[in-house]
Amino acid sequence: MASDEFDIIRRYFNAAALAFPSPQVALGIGDDCALLSLTPGMQLAMSMDLLQEGVHFPTGADPWGLGKRSLLVNLSDLAATGARPVCFTLGLSMPSVDEAWLAGFSGGLADVAAAHHCPLVGGDTIGSPTAQAGIMIAIQVHGEVPPGHAMLRRGARAGDKVYVTGSLGDAAAGLAVLHGRSPALSSEHRRALIEAFYAPESRVGAAQIVRDYASACIDLSDGLASDLLHILQASGVGACIAMDQLPLSEAFVAATSAAQRTALAVGGGDDYELCFTVPPDKTDALQDRLREAGVPVTCIGGITATPGLVWTQEGDVISTRFTGYRHFTPEESR
Numbered sequence: 001m002a003s004d005e006f007d008i009i010r011r012y013f014n015a016a017a018l019a020f021p022s023p024q025v026a027l028g029i030g031d032d033c034a035l036l037s038l039t040p041g042m043q044l045a046m047s048m049d050l051l052q053e054g055v056h057f058p059t060g061a062d063p064w065g066l067g068k069r070s071l072l073v074n075l076s077d078l079a080a081t082g083a084r085p086v087c088f089t090l091g092l093s094m095p096s097v098d099e100a101w102l103a104g105f106s107g108g109l110a111d112v113a114a115a116h117h118c119p120l121v122g123g124d125t126i127g128s129p130t131a132q133a134g135i136m137i138a139i140q141v142h143g144e145v146p147p148g149h150a151m152l153r154r155g156a157r158a159g160d161k162v163y164v165t166g167s168l169g170d171a172a173a174g175l176a177v178l179h180g181r182s183p184a185l186s187s188e189h190r191r192a193l194i195e196a197f198y199a200p201e202s203r204v205g206a207a208q209i210v211r212d213y214a215s216a217c218i219d220l221s222d223g224l225a226s227d228l229l230h231i232l233q234a235s236g237v238g239a240c241i242a243m244d245q246l247p248l249s250e251a252f253v254a255a256t257s258a259a260q261r262t263a264l265a266v267g268g269g270d271d272y273e274l275c276f277t278v279p280p281d282k283t284d285a286l287q288d289r290l291r292e293a294g295v296p297v298t299c300i301g302g303i304t305a306t307p308g309l310v311w312t313q314e315g316d317v318i319s320t321r322f323t324g325y326r327h328f329t330p331e332e333s334r
């Protein structure tokens with residue numbers, strides 16, 4: 001039984017599976033600060049994501065899956081930048097000490113941490129002020145990238161092609177399955193969609209290839225419609241996207257009606273795929289390298305000089321407006 005904060009840290013977080021040694025970690029958990037030995041000449045890339053029970057994951061979510069997801073969504077930001085993971089820190093606020101939950105959650109974290117050679121080096125653990133506050137997980141990842149090689153949102157130019165990795169909408173459909181709001185599905189499709197929610201495919205490796213070719217990149221956390229707009233606004237350009245070219249998985253198609261499909265694929269969020277733009281003279285070389293690496297990638301449209309996002313279906317412009325998820329937005333105006 002863990003009796004207090006320090007017991008929890010020792011048993012679940014300062015454990016060999018999670019706080020493992022790495023050449024870049026001179027000092028890990030246990031002191032006031034961790035000490036990192038960064039590769040000389042590299043830039044430090046940092047990103048943080050909060051996951052709140054009831055907002056980002058349902059109450060009762062599988063703790064192992066949640067551990068994986070919590071770290072993967074953070075690593076996705078490093079991927080979007082083209083950075084290589086170095087280590088991460090964890091802030092955890094819990095209403096009570098649930099040993100089974102802690103064991104599952106730290107196990108899921110360890111799974112992803114080991115796969116990415118990204119150990120846990122510190123954090124903070126507190127009790128939530130009220131039971132209703134639920135669990136809150138804050139993770140900060142630290143990575144490194146050679147100066148001048150980071151992918152930003154602001155480099156897209158008219159004439160560039162727009163690409164996405166993987167398929168769109170699976171995580172949103174997976175969340176609908178977890179909430180019991182999906183039609184009857186085969187167990188294989190159910191499993192694939194739930195897996196897409198808890199364990200989005202890591203694009204950290206793919207990003208090390210993409211960064212040699214892309215003019216801009218973002219990871220899809222809020223949905224294509226919303227996230228691509230960030231690239232467009234930062235770059236001062238527009239885009240024309242072919243609805244009929246969006247990559248959709250078999251499980252996603254089985255779980256959605258034709259009417260839901262496009263809205264979920266472009267507005268569903270939580271996919272953590274990469275969306276990036278590539279100058280036309282570099283697309284062949286990039287596609288070859290991604291194919292060799294086994295990374296699925298689809299060209300879904302192109303960048304235009306006229307600002308704004310235009311959607312087409314079989315060549316015809318469609319007038320629908322799509323938005324992604326935004327916090328602090330009244331439900332009715334989303």
Ligand code: ADP
Pocket residue numbers: 009013014028029030031032033089090091092120121122123124125
């Ligand atoms: P301080 O009071 O100096 O901030 P704490 O007593 O909160 O330190 O934490 C003790 C040690 O345990 C520190 O090295 C801290 O980074 C680490 N730690 C606390 N909570 C976590 C956690 N959830 N995950 C990883 N390390 C943690």
Ligand code: MG
Pocket residue numbers: 031032
């Ligand atoms: Mg201290």
